[in-house]
Amino acid sequence: MLNFTFKNQTEILFGKGQIKEAKSRLPQDAQVLLLYGGGSIKRNGVYDDVLTLLNGIQYEEFSGVEPNPTLETLMQAVELVRSKQLNFILAVGGGSVIDGAKFIAAAANFDGEPWDILAKGAAFTSALPIGAVLTLPATGSESNGNSVVTNKATAQKRAFGSDLVQPVFAVLDPVYTYSLPVKQVGNGVVDAFVHVIEQYLTYPVNAPLQDRFAEGILQTLISEGPKALATPQDYDVRANVMWAATMALNGLIGKGVPQDWATHMIGHELTALFGLDHAQTLAIVLPALMYAQREQKRQKLLQFGQRVFAINSGNADDVIDKTIKATQDFFEHMGVKTRLSDYNLGAADIDKLIANLERNGMTALGEHGDIDLAKARQILELAL
Structure with a gap:
């Protein structure tokens, strides 16, 4: 740690x-x-x-x-x-x-x-x-x-x-929170989920308590998020979602562990240039980033899939593929689309995003600083 x-x-x-x-x-x-x-x-x-x-x-x-x-x-x-x-x-x-x-x-x-x-x-x-x-x-x-x-x-x-x-x-x-529109509920759950991922899905540093904290929040959001959409005035569901979102980014789960905020940094440019909701940008970028960084995040991706989504069948690469798909499916289930094309964005828009990343100095992102502009382009192309 x-x-x-x-x-x-x-x-x-x-x-x-x-x-x-x-x-x-x-x-x-x-x-x-x-x-x-x-x-x-x-x-x-x-x-x-x-x-x-x-x-x-x-x-x-x-x-x-x-x-x-x-x-x-x-x-x-x-x-x-x-x-x-x-x-x-x-x-x-x-x-x-x-x-x-x-x-x-x-x-x-x-x-x-x-x-x-x-x-x-x-x-x-x-x-x-x-x-x-x-x-x-x-x-x-x-x-x-x-x-x-x-x-x-x-x-x-x-x-x-x-x-x-x-x-x-x-x-x-x-x-x-009872009267929140469905879209905002979905966005909120996705936002909180990705906050946890950015502090959890990096590489092991023997911090088992932090890992379990993070996994507990993720499991709570996966369980309670869809219920918040289905039963908007269920006090206990709303309470669990609210507390999970607060715990996701109050500083606790990120202490003593490496963090990776590349999904947020790339996502910010989607909002700045095209006005997408913050959570929409995260849902677009994260699955593609997980795929592009699968070797660097291999151990934690396997842990994530096994502990959070209970994915245990197949070899290691199968587990990782299924984990990425499960993450993407969860976002979609919360009503948040996960492709650039879902928001009428295409290959021509990637050049603008890369230019803005360069202008803002976002050229060495990730827990290893290895997401340069070329890797960011790869991630965005995977997200098409």
Whole structure:
């Protein structure tokens, strides 16, 4: 097992009605930015609960954060924070809203061009505190310090991470997920699944506990994900999916093990250039990447297939083939298509994707740094 440090500062308030506990977690002098997306929270009752939470507290609302939050929109929120001298951000929504809150929190007092935080890794020394009310389990953003933002003007989707922007608390009420559209449920499960894979499907380093944690989350998503589609108001199912998605990327399962975020990095370019949903890009890239990297990942692919999908028949190559197919079939079962052609993309679009990877410095991806532009092209061609 590799050396690591681990600290998770986010207090999780999990369960029905737990938003009532959040008020005592707000600063006494809170001047709040209430941040949310397209307005679905006003139709499903979450907004009313949030207003009850904020009763007696000064706040300003900012809505319209996109599913892939854009620099252009978020900078409007930054200006609101600065002009009203707000000192706390309450993000109500899924990972995109929470990611957006993290950028706003970092940019509000940043002395420089805020995009440099993402594009150049510019350091910042302070950030506004954030609380989260989760309505879409998927990204794990509610209990980590990671954020991804899209710059529409330059067609770039970039990420940054810092403990300074990790939420201080997160409300996880499974009831808030009952009204999610089927597409978002499927996307969320796929997103969480791939988060686990990126920390698990590399090479062995004698970390059996981390492996079992990861396998348990994967098995939970495989079991409960389809149920969430079939019985959308089953509290226990929703609770299991919500907690699995949070555990997938709160930092725990990635400690002491190598990680491979190539699927995400290649997928980001599909969103930046063609506007695909994040989970759609992951479902396209991962099976092809598993095939292209099958020798480098051989031991863990066999372990994955045997332990998670119970694939034990055939020789090693048969097990790997069946494992890749089982992964692809699971994504399809969740309603997320797995081919570029499913999204009307073809061979001509691969050149654009490769050019953007090169422009963004994504030329040595994977746990071994061996996914160069040629290998990325191979992966995308396999995904056609």
